[in-house]
Amino acid sequence: MTALTLRQYLTQHAFDPDLVFLIEDIASAARSIASLVRSGAFDGNLGSADEINVQGETQKTLDIMANDVFEATCANSPRLAALVSEEVEDVTWLKEPEADDFLLYFDPLDGSSNLDVNLSVGSIFAVMQVRADGDDNVLHKGRNQICAGYAIYGPSTMLVLTKGDEVAGFTADPVTGEFRLTHPAMTVPPETSEYAINTSRARHWHAPVARYIADCVAGKDGPRGRSFNMRWTASMVADVHRILTRGGVFLYPADSNNEKAGGKLRLMYEANPMAMLIESAGGAASTGLGDIQDVTPQAPHQRVPVILGSRDEVAVIEKYHADHA
Ligand code: P6P
Numbered sequence: 001m002t003a004l005t006l007r008q009y010l011t012q013h014a015f016d017p018d019l020v021f022l023i024e025d026i027a028s029a030a031r032s033i034a035s036l037v038r039s040g041a042f043d044g045n046l047g048s049a050d051e052i053n054v055q056g057e058t059q060k061t062l063d064i065m066a067n068d069v070f071e072a073t074c075a076n077s078p079r080l081a082a083l084v085s086e087e088v089e090d091v092t093w094l095k096e097p098e099a100d101d102f103l104l105y106f107d108p109l110d111g112s113s114n115l116d117v118n119l120s121v122g123s124i125f126a127v128m129q130v131r132a133d134g135d136d137n138v139l140h141k142g143r144n145q146i147c148a149g150y151a152i153y154g155p156s157t158m159l160v161l162t163k164g165d166e167v168a169g170f171t172a173d174p175v176t177g178e179f180r181l182t183h184p185a186m187t188v189p190p191e192t193s194e195y196a197i198n199t200s201r202a203r204h205w206h207a208p209v210a211r212y213i214a215d216c217v218a219g220k221d222g223p224r225g226r227s228f229n230m231r232w233t234a235s236m237v238a239d240v241h242r243i244l245t246r247g248g249v250f251l252y253p254a255d256s257n258n259e260k261a262g263g264k265l266r267l268m269y270e271a272n273p274m275a276m277l278i279e280s281a282g283g284a285a286s287t288g289l290g291d292i293q294d295v296t297p298q299a300p301h302q303r304v305p306v307i308l309g310s311r312d313e314v315a316v317i318e319k320y321h322a323d324h325a
Pocket of ligand 1: 110111112113198234235236237252264265
């Protein structure tokens with residue numbers, strides 16, 4: 001039987017018809033970005049744009065191009081009122097906000113430091129809604145997301161998304177570019193022996209994280225009584241995709257070096273969408289002290305500590321935080 005197309009899946013799963021349009025626009029943007037990434041070496045686009053973004057990071061040429069693709073592809077989506085992009089300081093309003101209009105939060109090209117070394121990168125998105133006519137507030141808790149997902153530009157281009165009930169993965173046909181359902185009902189196993197963290201930051205870690213990693217490294221003879229494996233791709237989309245596929249726990253915690261900024265990863269268009277995906281797949285997504293999706297945002301680009309993945313492992317890490325509180 002031929003795998004469902006993206007449109008067939010969205011229709012069968014009763015997605016709001018205007019949300020179907022927006023998701024299909026996002027899928028079109030993903031196809032275009034996948035093409036830009038694949039041909040970047042020929043077009044001389046793998047390097048830096050010599051611009052600094054609102055995050056204080058040097059923008060890659062493709063960061064800016066991917067943002068422009070998202071804006072151009074989604075700008076005419078019905079009921080889409082505003083865009084919040086990692087690459088743009090201010091909120092981009094497309095129309096006067098009316099109740100139930102869509103708000104699109106996105107990181108157009110996450111992990112772009114991997115571009116010149118030909119490793120997987122991705123785009124992350126989340127959709128929330130305008131509360132009332134004329135309400136221009138975009139700072140809503142992640143719990144209010146009606147849809148979240150990512151595109152991953154790896155050996156294959158995939159689109160993974162949820163509206164909160166299940167997580168579905170679609171693979172782009174390499175010839176036609178059409179996304180077809182290849183990973184229905186993705187779930188995160190509750191247990192894992194695989195963690196992902198940038199261990200070069202160990203000297204900055206606070207006690208709960210340092211203790212957790214030390215216990216994993218101690219292996220069978222340590223407090224966990226079993227060996228652990230480690231992965232770190234420096235591309236959140238790739239790490240989260242691995243966890244949605246085979247389990248694991250991902251940590252980008254607050255530490256003594258980044259805590260003034262609130263952590264490294266951004267709440268509205270990285271942590272919140274990934275948290276919705278992981279929780280919809282049966283996992284957990286925490287700051288260490290509470291659920292990411294319960295964090296009340298104060299600013300569009302605010303950062304937050306991220307600990308997400310197999311729920312039993314996240315619970316161990318939260319317990320270590322409570323022990324040290
Ligand atoms: P580090 C990429 O820049 C990113 O935002 C995430 O995709 C990734 O998990 C993290 O930062 C990598 O950070 O400090 O290891 O380079």
